[in-house]
Amino acid sequence: MIEKNYQQLFKNMDFEVAANPDDYWVAFEAGWYNAMVGDKSKAVTLLTEKQAGLSETDKFSMPYCSPAIEIALGS
Structure with missing residues (x-):
């Protein structure tokens, strides 16, 4: 545990x-950690x-939209 x-x-x-390299969700997790800390x-x-590999549904639902909100709010 880290x-x-x-x-x-x-x-x-x-x-x-x-x-x-082709797994968006691995990049997403790394991006999320970077956004938070x-x-x-x-x-x-x-x-x-x-993100081009994501469906339109994925782009506008959780968990994808949450980091964008966090970054915009300056968490």
């Missing part, structure tokens, strides 16, 4: 994103980079 060890968290997330600009990139 408890407030953000350096290890982001190292693990970078590995997962690299190991799963990391680099907001990296979060935006991770959350938007591969």
Whole structure:
């Protein structure tokens, strides 16, 4: 378990994103962590980079829309 060890968290997330380059939801998870406790600009990139593969329904429902709201509110 990674408890407030953000350096290890982001190292693990970078590995997962690299190991799963076509899986939007892996990038989404990494983007979400960055939005909450990391680099907001990296979060935006991770959350938007591969969104073309999502259906319109996925784009406007949970969990996809939540990070956009969090980033906009400056969490």
